[in-house]
Amino acid sequence: MRVNLFCGFFAFGIACSSGAFAAPVITEGKAHQEVLAVALQRLNHSANPNRSNAKVRLDHVDPASFFFAAHATRPCQPSQDVCSSLLGHFRVDRHTGAVFDEDVEPASLVLR
Numbered sequence: 001m002r003v004n005l006f007c008g009f010f011a012f013g014i015a016c017s018s019g020a021f022a023a024p025v026i027t028e029g030k031a032h033q034e035v036l037a038v039a040l041q042r043l044n045h046s047a048n049p050n051r052s053n054a055k056v057r058l059d060h061v062d063p064a065s066f067f068f069a070a071h072a073t074r075p076c077q078p079s080q081d082v083c084s085s086l087l088g089h090f091r092v093d094r095h096t097g098a099v100f101d102e103d104v105e106p107a108s109l110v111l112r
Helices: 002-017 028-044
Strands: 054-061 065-072 086-093 099-101 108-111
Touching: 028 054, 028 065, 028 086, 028 099
Parallel strands: none
Antiparallel strands: 054 065, 065 086, 086 099, 099 108
16 A cells, blocks of 8 residues: 555656646736837847836747747837837746847847
C-alpha cells in the first residue's frame, strides 16, 4: 500500500516538474505593463520624444505568447513632413514573462 502511494506521488512529481501541469506565469495585464514600460523607455530614448506618451494595443494571443503593438500618442512635430508613431511590435512569453522585439530578425530579448 505504501509503495503504491509512494509511486503515485513520485509519478505526480515527475509530471509536475516536466511542465505537464504548468500554468502560465504571466497574465495579459502584466504583459501589457511590461510592454508599456519598454515602449516608454524606447520613447524616452528617442531623438525627440515631444512630450508624447505610449499606447500599447494587444494584437493577438496564442497559447505561448501575447503579441502587442506600441505607438507614440504624438508622433509628429509641426515641421515634420513624414513621421511614424510606431514604437515597435513586441511578444511576451506567457511562461517566462520575457519581452521580445519582433521587428528585428531574429526576435531579440528586450526585457526579462
